[in-house]
Amino acid sequence: MRQTRLDTARIRAARRLIDPVFLGTPLYRCEALESALGCAVSVKLETANPVRSFKARGTEVVASLLADSGARAAVCASAGNLGLALARSGRGRGIEVTVVASRSATVAKLDRIRALDARLELVDGDHESARERAAAIARHEGIRLVEDSLDIETCEGAATIGLELVEAEASFDTVLIALGGGALATGVGHVLKALAPGVEVICVQPLGAPAMTHSWHRRTVVTTGPTDTIADGVAGRRPIPAVLDDLLLAADDAVLVQEASIITGMRMLLDHAGLVVEPSAALGVAAILEDPDRFAGRHAVTIVCGSNVDMDAYHRWVGAAPGRKSC
Amino acid sequence: MRQTRLDTARIRAARRLIDPVFLGTPLYRCEALESALGCAVSVKLETANPVRSFKARGTEVVASLLADSGARAAVCASAGNLGLALARSGRGRGIEVTVVASRSATVAKLDRIRALDARLELVDGDHESARERAAAIARHEGIRLVEDSLDIETCEGAATIGLELVEAEASFDTVLIALGGGALATGVGHVLKALAPGVEVICVQPLGAPAMTHSWHRRTVVTTGPTDTIADGVAGRRPIPAVLDDLLLAADDAVLVQEASIITGMRMLLDHAGLVVEPSAALGVAAILEDPDRFAGRHAVTIVCGSNVDMDAYHRWVGAAPGRKSC
Numbered sequence: 001m002r003q004t005r006l007d008t009a010r011i012r013a014a015r016r017l018i019d020p021v022f023l024g025t026p027l028y029r030c031e032a033l034e035s036a037l038g039c040a041v042s043v044k045l046e047t048a049n050p051v052r053s054f055k056a057r058g059t060e061v062v063a064s065l066l067a068d069s070g071a072r073a074a075v076c077a078s079a080g081n082l083g084l085a086l087a088r089s090g091r092g093r094g095i096e097v098t099v100v101a102s103r104s105a106t107v108a109k110l111d112r113i114r115a116l117d118a119r120l121e122l123v124d125g126d127h128e129s130a131r132e133r134a135a136a137i138a139r140h141e142g143i144r145l146v147e148d149s150l151d152i153e154t155c156e157g158a159a160t161i162g163l164e165l166v167e168a169e170a171s172f173d174t175v176l177i178a179l180g181g182g183a184l185a186t187g188v189g190h191v192l193k194a195l196a197p198g199v200e201v202i203c204v205q206p207l208g209a210p211a212m213t214h215s216w217h218r219r220t221v222v223t224t225g226p227t228d229t230i231a232d233g234v235a236g237r238r239p240i241p242a243v244l245d246d247l248l249l250a251a252d253d254a255v256l257v258q259e260a261s262i263i264t265g266m267r268m269l270l271d272h273a274g275l276v277v278e279p280s281a282a283l284g285v286a287a288i289l290e291d292p293d294r295f296a297g298r299h300a301v302t303i304v305c306g307s308n309v310d311m312d313a314y315h316r317w318v319g320a321a322p323g324r325k326s327c
Numbered sequence: 328m329r330q331t332r333l334d335t336a337r338i339r340a341a342r343r344l345i346d347p348v349f350l351g352t353p354l355y356r357c358e359a360l361e362s363a364l365g366c367a368v369s370v371k372l373e374t375a376n377p378v379r380s381f382k383a384r385g386t387e388v389v390a391s392l393l394a395d396s397g398a399r400a401a402v403c404a405s406a407g408n409l410g411l412a413l414a415r416s417g418r419g420r421g422i423e424v425t426v427v428a429s430r431s432a433t434v435a436k437l438d439r440i441r442a443l444d445a446r447l448e449l450v451d452g453d454h455e456s457a458r459e460r461a462a463a464i465a466r467h468e469g470i471r472l473v474e475d476s477l478d479i480e481t482c483e484g485a486a487t488i489g490l491e492l493v494e495a496e497a498s499f500d501t502v503l504i505a506l507g508g509g510a511l512a513t514g515v516g517h518v519l520k521a522l523a524p525g526v527e528v529i530c531v532q533p534l535g536a537p538a539m540t541h542s543w544h545r546r547t548v549v550t551t552g553p554t555d556t557i558a559d560g561v562a563g564r565r566p567i568p569a570v571l572d573d574l575l576l577a578a579d580d581a582v583l584v585q586e587a588s589i590i591t592g593m594r595m596l597l598d599h600a601g602l603v604v605e606p607s608a609a610l611g612v613a614a615i616l617e618d619p620d621r622f623a624g625r626h627a628v629t630i631v632c633g634s635n636v637d638m639d640a641y642h643r644w645v646g647a648a649p650g651r652k653s654c
Contacts, residue, residue: 021355026375028348031442048353048372052601115358274379274634276601307601315646 004246005152006190011159017064018160019092022049022056025161027168027301032272037288040299042172043273044161046306047281051112053233053306055085058157058183062146063089065153072096076146077134079127079232080109081306082154086146087118098143100134102126106232106278108310126226128238149181149243158184162191165301172199174300176284179203179212179254180234182243184305189250203247203254204283206262209235213254215244230317231262233280233306261286267318269304278309279317331573332479333517338486341384344391345487346419349376349383352488354495354628359599364612365619367626369499370600371488373633374608378439380560380633382412385484385510389473390416392480399423403473404461406454406559407436408633409481413473414445425470427461429453433559433605435637453553455565476508476570485511489518492628499526501627503611506530506539506581507561509570511632516577530574530581531610533589536562540581542571557644558589560607560633588613594645596631605636606644 015023026045033041046054063086066074075098076086083099090097098119101110104126113120123133131147138145148154165175165188175192177185189201205213208229214222221244227235247254265282268289269275284302288295342350353372360368373381390413393401402425403413410426417424425446428437431453440447450460458474465472475481492502492515502519504512516528532540535556541549548571554562574581592609596602611629615622 021353024351026348026353028375028377031377032439035442043375045375047601048355048370048375050355050358112359115362270603271638274374274603274636276597276603309601311598319642 002249004186004190004249005242006155006159006186006246008191008194011156011163011191014061014156015160015163018057018060018157022060023160024164027164027170030273033268036268036272037285037295038292039288039295039297042170042299042301043275044165044301044303046161047277047304051081051085051088052308053081053085054158054161054184054303055081056089057160058154059085059089061153061157062086062151063093063095066095066144067093071144073098073141073143074146075100075134075137075143076148077101077127077130078148079235080106080113081233081308082148083113083118084109084116084308087113087116090118091116098137100130100137102130106308106310109308112308127236149183150240154183155187155246157187159187159191161303162188166191166195172299172301174200174202174295174298176287176300176302177201177203178234178280178283178303178305179205180280181236181240182212182247184303186243186246186250188303190246193250200252201250202287203251204287205234205254205256206231206283207256207258209237210256211237212239212244212247213256215239216247216251216254219248230259231279231283233278255287257283257286257290261289263317264289270318275304276307276309276314277304278306281305281307329576331513331517331576332569333482333486333513333573335518335521338483338490338518341388341483342487342490345384345387345484349387350487351491354491354497357600360595363595363599364615364622366615366622366624369497369626369628370602371492371628371630373488374604374631378408378412378415379635380408380412381485381488381511381630382408383416384487385481386412386416388480388484389413389478390420390422393422393471394420398471400468400470401473402427402461402464402470403475404428404454404457405475406562407433407440408560408635409475410440410445411436411443411635414440414443417445418443425464427457427464429457433635433637436635439635454563476510477567481510482514482573484514486514486518488630489515493518493522499626499628501527501529501622501625503614503627503629504528504530505561505607505610505630505632506532507607508563508567509539509574511630513570513573513577515630517573520577527579528577529614530578531614532561532581532583533558533610534583534585536564537583538564539566539571539574540583542566543574543578543581546575557586558606558610560605561610582614584610584613584617588616590644591616597645602631603634603636603641604631605633608632608634
């Protein structure tokens, strides 16, 4: 039988490398969401930590192993959350972190990376340009290139969320996971397939950034043109072959959702659950909104994976609610 | 030496009666708040659970003991959060819960109480009128009256937050606690005095609802006229003598803050920490804002105690930020 690159025993061990502030995150039913969504919904909340996303689970593993090996520097390309998390994980371990980001990245994320004393380099173009530049820096300076989703630590760090879901012994039958590069989806999916195979693993990506979802359905890497989505955290267009291979084993389905559903999802999470989330974190709710029959009578966990959002944009997105006093 | 009514061993035991979904809440540094506040700030987040406040820690203890004794009904007066929590705790244990609230209580809280199938009775007047009516119902029906802050379970349930703070071994030297009836302040304060006596316990109340703070400073119960604050969760005007006695031992200080500071605090928690909070939960940040010299160079934990807020009112409060696009 084919297996993912991930290893459940190593994932259990990874937990010991991660600052506990990033572990044991809240998992709870949100009944106020349920009448609107027509199914039971639990939230796994990955935003109540110093970097406001799940990404530090992976960067803690990366930085811990790097520090053990005596490394003193690392570089990554990031839409924001990975860079923020790597900056935080590196800072506490004497690792100088360089983050390469697109000039069009979310300002709030870039500001928070700077505040963590990381070196920030902005490039023209999109996230793929940032990946190329980060690789060049790594080659030139002879330092570790941290590649999100390709580097197994980023997947296995994210996979610790899966362990927590399984250990919670909650009654859910479905887990909705934001799909971008694939670290979160392959990580959590791997653990669920290994330890709770009855749970359906559904990945959710924006229609405006569908590369990995198309690749999953065609079982081969499909690249796309420029992305067009507010969900900056998942906006890649060149899936990594090894990650796709893992995802084919770890996921039961991959679906695409419209921007309007993402915005409605963000607004529902604010109004009914009191949660400020970035667009990527609303993908799960968006998936339920677009296909309520599929989820009726079921109990879905949605992983609220990040809350690093520009507040002006956020207010613009959620402010135009029907029935909400508008500007 | 005088002692509070609370017992640390019983508080440890109480933890086993509480649904784990309400325990082990996030505690983390919020560096984005720190430059604005001029001191180190950690958040103890009590909103990421099914009732969106810390109150269920107490009602879980109440309902668990009630169920063990064979009781099938209970009644409480509540500004919302206690009623919501008791309704949730009772529902799972076959206890029929009646909540008496002021007709002017926060609509979002009342709606959520109704959604939990509790009996909700609204009275004219303020919270003190609700307390009288709840007592009458308890007498008439011969059922348990759950009195927030007076009933030791409500204090000892809240006190489990104190255990978590102490066990975190974080480097804080100050804890800021919203002060209303006193369950949270006496609970957390008791544990800190017992197990981490070097930590300063500062209670914070709105200037518009200052009864307990005045009582603490004069060391005798002071009642006030009608309250005038948006912080509905802490708006009492008749402190309970036994709770004041406990608070005199459990708190190092009690301070009053202005409404404008509460609103600025709510806005800062939204903009810099991505947290939607109800006014009571912003009292700690308000206290730092009003007396920055006192906190300079220190590390304060602020307990974010609830997020049950009417979203229309919330947007009205936080929407008028300087520099924020206003309506």
